[in-house]
Amino acid sequence: MSATVEAVTPETTARANGPPMSVGDAIRTRRTIRSWLPDRPVREELINELLEAALWAPSACNMQLWDFVVVTNEATRQQLEDAVPFATQAPVLIFVCYNTRFSEGSFAHIQGASASIMNMLLQGHSLGLGGFWQATIHDRAKLHAVLHLPDDVEVLATVLFGYPAEQPGAPARRDPSHMTHWEQYHPRPRLPSSPNPRDWTLGQVADYQQARIRAGPKYNKPIRSEFEVVAQFGQEALGQENPRVWLDLLPCTGLYLEHLLPAAPDADVHFVELTEQTAQFTQRRLPRLAQYHHYDGRIDLPDASVDVATCIFRLENLPPPERLRLLTEAHRVLRPGGALILTHISRRSYFALMQPIRWLMGRRDVQYVLGTDPSLGPFVPLAPHVVTRVLTDVGFNCERTVRHFPLPPEDEARHRVRALRPPLAYAQYPIQTLYGLTRPLHRLLEPWSKLQLAVYRK
Ligand SMILES: Cc1cc2nc3c(=O)[nH]c(=O)nc-3n(C[C@H](O)[C@H](O)[C@H](O)COP(=O)(O)O)c2cc1C
Structure with a gap:
C-alpha cells in the first residue's frame, strides 16, 4: 500500500x-x-x-x-x-x-x-x-x-x-414513526412504486421530491449534449422576450433554471414549488430566486401579472389532471401576449421505445431517469400532439417548436453501453464513428425526436 x-x-x-x-x-x-x-x-x-x-x-x-x-x-x-x-x-x-x-x-x-x-x-x-x-x-x-x-x-x-474542506449541515432525517412498525407491519400510506405519474397524487410527488432533495444535488447527472440544447434554446427564447416578471414552474433542484437565469438578468424571477423544503433547496442553489409561491394546484399570483413562464421537463412528472391545472394556472397569470417556454420528452421517440425494454429487464420501479432532472420521481414521456392539444385547450398558440435527438446523443449512447458487462461494454469505443454514420438520417427522423422545445403564446 x-x-x-x-x-x-x-x-x-x-x-x-x-x-x-x-x-x-x-x-x-x-x-x-x-x-x-x-x-x-x-x-x-x-x-x-x-x-x-x-x-x-x-x-x-x-x-x-x-x-x-x-x-x-x-x-x-x-x-x-x-x-x-x-x-x-x-x-x-x-x-x-x-x-x-x-x-x-x-x-x-x-x-x-x-x-x-x-x-x-x-x-x-x-x-x-x-x-x-x-x-x-x-x-x-x-x-x-x-x-x-x-x-x-x-x-x-x-x-x-x-481532510474535509467543507462542513455540511446534517440533511434532515425522516420521522422514525413513519418507518417503524412495532411487533408487526402496519399498513400505512406509502409512496407508489409505479413510475407512472398516473398512479400518484400531487401530494405524493411532493413527498418523494422532498426525500430526494434530502440527498443533495449530487444526483443530478444530466446528459451534457441534451443539457446544452435546452440551455441554448431557453436562453435564446428568454433573450427575445426580455421579461420583467418571469415565473418558473417547479424548478425542483434548479438544475436547468440555473443556466437560464443569466438570459434575463433584470427580470424579477418568481417560482412555484410543491414544498417549502424543496423551495429552500432551490433558493440555496439560486439565491436570485427570492419569490417563492407554494403550489397546491393554484398559483398565488394575480391574473396577467407575468411576462414569461418557463416549464422545463415538469409535465412528465405530474399526474395528468395536474398537468392541465398547472397549465391553466400558467395561462391565467400570464399577461396577454406573454410566452410560455416549455420543454418535454416525447413519447414518440427512441427513449419511449426503450421504456418497455427496461420494463422487460425488470426495471419496473421509480427510477432516476436519464436525460431530465433525475431527482423528480415518477416520469412518463408525453406525446407531442397531446401536449399541444392541452395547451391549445387552455388558450395558448404554439409559436415555434424545435426538436432534438431522433437518435440517442453520443454521450447518452456511450453512457448506456459502458454500463454493460464486457464484451458488450467495449462497444462504447466505436460509438463516435457509428454516430457519424447515422447523421444523414437525423433530419428524416426529426418528428420522432426525444426533446421537444417550444414557445407558446397567450
Ligand atoms: C449506499 C450509498 C450510496 C451512496 N452513493 C452516493 C453517490 O453515488 N453520490 C453521492 O453524492 N452520495 C452518495 N451517498 C451519500 C448519501 O447521499 C448521503 O449519505 C446522504 O445524503 C445522507 O447524508 P450524510 O451521510 O451526510 O448524513 C451514498 C450513500 C450510501 C449509503
Whole structure:
C-alpha cells in the first residue's frame, strides 16, 4: 500500500483534539464529505486504521469475504477520473469489493461489505477525516481494467477519504414513526412504486421530491449534449422576450433554471414549488430566486401579472389532471401576449421505445431517469400532439417548436453501453464513428425526436 507520509499535527485528528467521541455522537455527527483539502495527504498509518476498523465489521460466518483496493497514487486516480466521480479530488480511494460467486441470493456478501464501509466511515470521522460512501460508477469496464479486478469481483462502492474542506449541515432525517412498525407491519400510506405519474397524487410527488432533495444535488447527472440544447434554446427564447416578471414552474433542484437565469438578468424571477423544503433547496442553489409561491394546484399570483413562464421537463412528472391545472394556472397569470417556454420528452421517440425494454429487464420501479432532472420521481414521456392539444385547450398558440435527438446523443449512447458487462461494454469505443454514420438520417427522423422545445403564446 502506498500513501504519502505527513507530519502529525495537533489538529490532524479529532481524537487528538479533544475527548473521545461517544458512538452515539460519532453516528450523529458524521457527514458525507465531498470536498477535501488538496494539500493534506492522509498518512498510511491512518489508512491502516480505517482498514482495521473495516475488518471488525460483522460478516456472514465471519468469512470476511471482502477486498479493499486502496488507491492513493496520483497517476492512478487520474486514470480513474472518468470511471469514478471525485477520483481525482479525494486523496484516498478505497474500493470495497465483494466476490459475486459467494452467497448469491442471500446478499450476505453485500451486507458484510456494507457493514465494513460503515465502520470505516465512523473510524475516519473519529480520526478527523471526511469520508464519502459513493455507489456511483460511471465506467465499470475501465475501473476493472485499471484495478486489474477479476470478472467475478464487483466493486460495491468507493469510499473516499481526505481532510474535509467543507462542513455540511446534517440533511434532515425522516420521522422514525413513519418507518417503524412495532411487533408487526402496519399498513400505512406509502409512496407508489409505479413510475407512472398516473398512479400518484400531487401530494405524493411532493413527498418523494422532498426525500430526494434530502440527498443533495449530487444526483443530478444530466446528459451534457441534451443539457446544452435546452440551455441554448431557453436562453435564446428568454433573450427575445426580455421579461420583467418571469415565473418558473417547479424548478425542483434548479438544475436547468440555473443556466437560464443569466438570459434575463433584470427580470424579477418568481417560482412555484410543491414544498417549502424543496423551495429552500432551490433558493440555496439560486439565491436570485427570492419569490417563492407554494403550489397546491393554484398559483398565488394575480391574473396577467407575468411576462414569461418557463416549464422545463415538469409535465412528465405530474399526474395528468395536474398537468392541465398547472397549465391553466400558467395561462391565467400570464399577461396577454406573454410566452410560455416549455420543454418535454416525447413519447414518440427512441427513449419511449426503450421504456418497455427496461420494463422487460425488470426495471419496473421509480427510477432516476436519464436525460431530465433525475431527482423528480415518477416520469412518463408525453406525446407531442397531446401536449399541444392541452395547451391549445387552455388558450395558448404554439409559436415555434424545435426538436432534438431522433437518435440517442453520443454521450447518452456511450453512457448506456459502458454500463454493460464486457464484451458488450467495449462497444462504447466505436460509438463516435457509428454516430457519424447515422447523421444523414437525423433530419428524416426529426418528428420522432426525444426533446421537444417550444414557445407558446397567450
Ligand atoms: C449506499 C450509498 C450510496 C451512496 N452513493 C452516493 C453517490 O453515488 N453520490 C453521492 O453524492 N452520495 C452518495 N451517498 C451519500 C448519501 O447521499 C448521503 O449519505 C446522504 O445524503 C445522507 O447524508 P450524510 O451521510 O451526510 O448524513 C451514498 C450513500 C450510501 C449509503
